[in-house]
Amino acid sequence: MGTKERKEREREQVKSQILTAARELFFALGYEATSIRSIAEKVEYSPGAIYLHFKDKDSIFHELQIEGFHLLNEKMAVLLAVSDPFERxxxxxxxxxxxxxDYPDYYDLMFVIRAPMRALEDDEEWQAGETAYHILIHVVKECQSVGYFNNVDPETFSYYVWATMHGIITLGKHGRNKVVCEASRNFIEELAFQEFVKMLEKK
Amino acid sequence: MGTKERKEREREQVKSQILTAARELFFALGYEATSIRSIAEKVEYSPGAIYLHFKDKDSIFHELQIEGFHLLNEKMAVLLAVSDPFERxxxxxxxxxxxxxDYPDYYDLMFVIRAPMRALEDDEEWQAGETAYHILIHVVKECQSVGYFNNVDPETFSYYVWATMHGIITLGKHGRNKVVCEASRNFIEELAFQEFVKMLEKK
DNA sequence: TTTGATAATTGAACAGTGTTCAGTAATTTT
DNA sequence: AAAATTACTGAACACTGTTCAATTATCAAA
Structure with missing residues (x-):
């Protein structure tokens, strides 16, 4: 009697439907504006039904957050094609x-929004989030082995590099600073990045 | 017949009371958790009365945001005592x-939280927000005049410097990365800052 | 096939949010 | 004292996340 297995499958399917609806609404409306009720309506269930599959709103977005980390890790795969450490x-x-x-909402969920982060404490799934940072540390060490970044702790330096990138990405995004108008944002961020690269090259 | 002036004064006073209540609650509970109703209760008015002095919740926090900018500018006053450009x-x-x-909530309001920023579009009060950035550009130019940061656009470079600082400040704060646990956050941020300074020194 | 148990689902309710507005109360002017 | 202006209230609206008794559907055993 494989009815138990089937039920299990059906449950997974519903959960996945909820997640899909949540993802679409999230990308269209953002975190705050995506309500449990709107998700429920999209999957044609009652609001209460959502809580049969997820503990709360946070844990829904926790899954999307993990998705984001996995996607980022995938994108990082192209680095394998770059042999020179510094170029990498x-x-x-x-x-x-x-x-x-490309995915500003994922980015916010992963590194800016406070709320869903709680959910991934003491969680092995956080490995997905750690990976990219560990790759960074590894690459920095490789750079050191070919003469870059001498007399520097690789972990500290990696964190500094990450923080710089994070700053360039978020400074203009949140709280439009007027200092940099919406149109020229991409441009100045690009310039800031190039500035950073120039700095790194001289080390 | 100074009744009109007195009424005006009374209005200002009530507005200031509301602002004080909002500030206290904001620092104690954060932006989201500070509700119009809780502010109203603190000043012993009905919730509706708040809207006799402020357009909406955002415009209350807009004023607090301006406060934050002014405070930051005040803190920047110590720089006048530092004569060497790079030291400055x-x-x-x-x-x-x-x-x-010292004021993480102010910082969030000023540079992270999206909402109240809307309010200071096309606003002269934004000057308060611009000041610090203009000081930065000025200092960078002075640094250039004594040999630092050659062959670099001062505005772009200033933006890059600002972004780096912003990144160091915010990366660990939001979404506790687990990479850096709560306890060692201050420490690694300090190290990242020192790393940044080392980079700047070599330019 | 009917019964009893189990699981799935609902929808109303709770306590909260920002915001509006008709109605009331206080104050000032005529 | 009456009229006009201003200040203020508090109920209501449309939301929010979340819970839970009641209902319905599904399935295993008799």
Missing amino acids: LKAMGRVYMQFAK | LKAMGRVYMQFAK
């Missing part, structure tokens, strides 16, 4: 920036 | 970082 580091910056530009 | 630039970074640490 630069390419990594490019990929990271492009990811933030 | 470093001190500016320190002040900015300390401000973010």
